[in-house]
Amino acid sequence: MGSVEEKIKVGGLVGGATTTLLEEMKLLKEMQNHSGARKAINSELWHACAGPLVSLPQMGSLVCYFPQGHSEQVAVSTKRSATSQIPNYPNLPSQLMCRVHNVTLHADKETDEIYAQMSLQPVNPEKDIFPIPDFGLKPSKHPSEFFCKTLTASDTSTHGGFSVPRRAAEKLFPQLDYSMQPPTQELVVRDLHDNTWTFRHIYRGQPKRHLLTTGWSLFVGAKRLRAGDSVLFIRDEKSQLLVGVRRANRQQTTLPSSVLSADSMHIGVLAAAAHAAANRSPFTIFYNPRACPSEFVIPLVKFRKSVYGTQISVGMRFGMMFETEESGKRRYMGTIVGISDLDPLRWPGSKWRNLQVEWDESGCSDKQNRVSSWEIETPESLFIFPSLTSSLKRPLSSGFLGAETEWGNLIKRPLRPGP
Amino acid sequence: MGSVEEKIKVGGLVGGATTTLLEEMKLLKEMQNHSGARKAINSELWHACAGPLVSLPQMGSLVCYFPQGHSEQVAVSTKRSATSQIPNYPNLPSQLMCRVHNVTLHADKETDEIYAQMSLQPVNPEKDIFPIPDFGLKPSKHPSEFFCKTLTASDTSTHGGFSVPRRAAEKLFPQLDYSMQPPTQELVVRDLHDNTWTFRHIYRGQPKRHLLTTGWSLFVGAKRLRAGDSVLFIRDEKSQLLVGVRRANRQQTTLPSSVLSADSMHIGVLAAAAHAAANRSPFTIFYNPRACPSEFVIPLVKFRKSVYGTQISVGMRFGMMFETEESGKRRYMGTIVGISDLDPLRWPGSKWRNLQVEWDESGCSDKQNRVSSWEIETPESLFIFPSLTSSLKRPLSSGFLGAETEWGNLIKRPLRPGP
DNA sequence: CTGTGGGCTACGGGCCGACAA
DNA sequence: TTGTCGGCCCGTAGCCCACAG
Incomplete structure (x- = not known):
């Protein structure tokens, strides 16, 4: 615990931010007063509800924050995607390196919908990254029983x-x-x-x-x-x-709030991040694992490995984990069919969903046809970072071996297998 | 109807905005597709639920929009007021003159909480105001039975x-x-x-x-x-x-949404308005009459009369209407004890709640001790614009006379009446 | 092994007038 | 005039097993 606090402090100083530890503490206290957070939520239960694929970044760790992904979450919640009325924020990069100051678990009083609140502080990528501590990838504890x-x-x-x-x-x-x-x-x-x-x-x-x-x-x-x-x-x-x-997916958890128009929400997300980035000041976000199409706060280590550790090219085979109905994990296989910007106008050069993919199985129409590199496993990443691929619980050996042989097969498989 | 559309078009052209009528129509259609607006909501029932004091601006009319007031609504809904983490928007004035493009009535599917959605487009105060049509003050129809x-x-x-x-x-x-x-x-x-x-x-x-x-x-x-x-x-x-x-007031209608942090909501409100003001482009707001402490979209006519029509000074007596338990109206009397900025740092010179007041009756602790000039009635305004003061339904003559005599008394009354 | 349905029972939802504030 | 209560009745929530997928 002491070490984490130290990291925060050091991070603040190195980053040249004006944030002091005292202000940290005030912020923290304020967050604890946030309605509905009186009693700490049981972390294991929260993760059980979140599902086996959800893991939260650690306090003190470095992450990449993706405004596009955050906007996607807003779009899903409000059922309205960003419109042309939403201004461009040219000074807001498509990925923002941040220090995680705080992570708190929450659950909606009415619906029991779980969500996490995070406080992120942008850091200077050039000055502040050399000692990347390797926490940030340690998976959150999911209950075994x-x-x-x-x-x-x-x-x-x-x-x-x-x-x-x-x-x-x-x-x-x-x-x-x-x-x-x-x-x-x-x-x-x-x-x-x-x-x-x-x-x-x-x-x-x-x-x-x-x-x-x-x-x-x-x-x-x-x-x-x-x-x-x-x-x-x-x-x-x-x-x-x-x-x-x-809840089953069909039940839309959050109705379009009558508090703020969807446009204002999108603007709020972007403007908050832009302001925080410009001032290197902390900002607060909510993450709804079960509503959100993809995580948008990615541990820096994971991000780095996926971007710099692997050469991704069109035609490459990959695997990606999805949750099963019984809250287990299952790998789906696919092929990368393109690499391009999701939104060339607003977010040129963004790594968010820049991979166009096709899934092997029919019946994957519910799955995104665009993914980000850190979401997928490739033969290389499997070889270099086996820890990333699988931590299946029950059929540990058989499942893992199954995956291996599957990979063995697919590497030898032709690019576009016939029927 | 034709005249209203014409006004919109003219307003758009004079304001120098790039908005075309075609885009208007698209916008309008989009809004009608907004979830929950399939069937038009009965206006009389909506107003009955809203209460006797709520009236909405007319489509096509000119209004003053107050970001501070909008922020107050967000604060009430999220139970978190604006913090220091929220940036200043120096180019966003404390009052923004707008043309009302659209007003739609809504009710939350779950709670039946009523709210209105408005599309506002900032207009150029210097070029665009000469012919102020006098609609905008016509009260919305409240059911008599x-x-x-x-x-x-x-x-x-x-x-x-x-x-x-x-x-x-x-x-x-x-x-x-x-x-x-x-x-x-x-x-x-x-x-x-x-x-x-x-x-x-x-x-x-x-x-x-x-x-x-x-x-x-x-x-x-x-x-x-x-x-x-x-x-x-x-x-x-x-x-x-x-x-x-x-619902009774104790039941907080809207729980703190898990979609957006309160900070981001405040930022969203301000950034949306700032962006719209800079581009003279339309923006969309929600107004929750029963949650909101004070209306923040004020018909320009009403605003003008209150600001330029009356000399308000410390010591002046005033009356203000409140809703009774049985959904009637009642006037409470008070004295103006100060004129000052509510937030001298963010909003210097703002007319929003710049009047400090004391109420005659004890038991008014639930009432704001700061009001805006357009919310109150003064002897002058009563004389000059009697239409503003009262439109009591049942005891029309007696009620109105009662108000008159009350005013007669209080004008003669000493500044600070003893117990 | 577990989902659905028929049978049975008992609790409480819901209709009534009696009071009293 | 209208809020709450005791009384009463019957609808259905909810416990049981049989049966089948």
């Missing part, structure tokens, strides 16, 4: 309770006293807001199965869950039982 | 229905057939989103009273009404029965 189930019509109807998958119940819940007739216990679990929920856990029926009955419908009602939404249980490091929810 | 009731615990409990005040039922609802035992009818009413609700209206009990029974609890549940919230019924110009809701 968890399960995630997509709710069925029966789970959410008023007719009954929640059917717990057998493995989940046996792995996560306290062991039942099977001598009881029927075996029963009371589960007390906490959610992101530290509310407690009590569920009656019973093992009954023919054939026998695990069910949550009494208390379940209250939970469904309070969280407004529908069939298709997901519920997840985890056991944190203190082996406390916690519960989280994930 | 309406009633508003604050819900009691019984109204919202699951135990029973809604107790309709006698006068309301007799004035608004279709007459009951009192030969029935008991007299009963089915009411079909529409809300802001054009959803229909059916209530069983019955006249029963000992003593007899009007009740809404079947269907009421669905409404309460769907709108998530609590004791203390208000419900209002109106009969519009087509004598259709409509229903609206107003």
Whole structure:
């Protein structure tokens, strides 16, 4: 902890910014007073809700901030992309190197939608980068003991309770006293807001199965869950039982706010970054992992490796991780078919989504046909930085080997495989 | 209609803006596609929900836009006022003369919170003001046949229905057939989103009273009404029965959005206005009458009269209208105790809340101790522009006379009346 | 192994007049 | 005039198993 603070201080001095540690502290205190942050949110539960692919940068580390990506998040939230009414900020670069001052986890009181608040301070790329500490890539801790189930019509109807998958119940819940007739216990679990929920856990029926009955419908009602939404249980490091929810994608989490027009939001994002860049002063952003198409705050190390570590060319094969329905990871393969600016007018030369790609499988129409180099794995990056590729949990060896052989195949594969 | 369009066009040309009518139309169409605006919102119901003091500027009219006021609205919505991290916009004046291009009414799908979206285009004050048409002050139509009731615990409990005040039922609802035992009818009413609700209206009990029974609890549940919230019924110009809701103030309507940090929102407001001012290009704002402390888009005529029409000085007595609990109007009296800048650093010389005031009555601690000149009535303004002062509905003559005599008294009254 | 549906029961939603403020 | 309560009834939330995918 002490070292992190030191880094911040040093970073501030080297960067030539006027920010003092005292101001840091004031800022920090102010953030903690921000509504809804009274109790610290459980990090493991937050990450379980965020999904296996989301990792946040570390406090004190260096990152690249991409205004375009931030604008994309605004576009998704407001369902309105940037229009011509939005001014150009010629002095705002397409990528802004920043020091991460603060990262706090949040969850919407109404919807339980998770998001992170970060305070970033632009640094001078020429003076301030030599000692890049290698944190910033250390993955955030994802809970190992968890399960995630997509709710069925029966789970959410008023007719009954929640059917717990057998493995989940046996792995996560306290062991039942099977001598009881029927075996029963009371589960007390906490959610992101530290509310407690009590569920009656019973093992009954023919054939026998695990069910949550009494208390379940209250939970469904309070969280407004529908069939298709997901519920997840985890056991944190203190082996406390916690519960989280994930809405189906169809439910737009955030309605277009009646506070600010979409245009003003886009302008706010860009103007805030431009002002911060000009003054090297800190600015505050929100990151909504589940709404956002792509991360737009990238650890500098990761960014550097992808840009300088690999020669990317048209025709190159690549892999990219996506989340599965059951909150696992799966690699999809594709081919790079072009390298060009996403927005040549506003952001010439930007590395944001400058790779045009085609996916091997049909049914990938939901996937972006433009990606950024740090999102993908190439044969080279796999070879040079194997740590980047995979940290699958359960089928660790088989999964990893599977990936390897897959890579082996694809390298030998022709450029455009026929049907 | 034709004349309004013409005004827009002329305004655009005289202002030297590059905006063409074609672009206007595109903009307009785009706005209509804005989510949630498929069906036009009933204007009378919207105004009934907004309250008797809210009036919107007319399309095509000239207004003064106050960035400070807009920022106040953001501050209330996010519960965070502008911080030192927000840049100064030296080229953005504290008041911006604009042409109103478009005004659309909206209501939040979730909360029914009403708001208006306006498109404003800055105009050149020196070239573009000579013929100020006198629309812009014409008050928006508030329904004359309406009633508003604050819900009691019984109204919202699951135990029973809604107790309709006698006068309301007799004035608004279709007459009951009192030969029935008991007299009963089915009411079909529409809300802001054009959803229909059916209530069983019955006249029963000992003593007899009007009740809404079947269907009421669905409404309460769907709108998530609590004791203390208000419900209002109106009969519009087509004598259709409509229903609206107003949340109690305690319920913060808009939670701090997880889309944009409060700082970025403040910046977005200011940067959008600054950019529009520099280019004389249109910009879009939202106005939330019930959240916003004061209107920040003021008809130019009203602004001019208040600033140039009246000499305001320290010690002067004034009156100001406020909304009563039952959605009526009431005048509160006070004394001007100072004239000074609200924010001498950012907005020197601004007319926004530059009057410091003291209220006669105790229990006005909820009221601002700073107001703007166009919000108040002074003896002079009363004399010169009587149309500004009062348009009370029911007790028109008596109310107006009452106001007159009150003014008569206070003019003679000493500067600081003793207890 | 787990999703859905039929059967059954009991709790509470919701209609009524009695009071009293 | 209208807010709250006790009384009562019946609709449905919610527990159980059977059955099938």
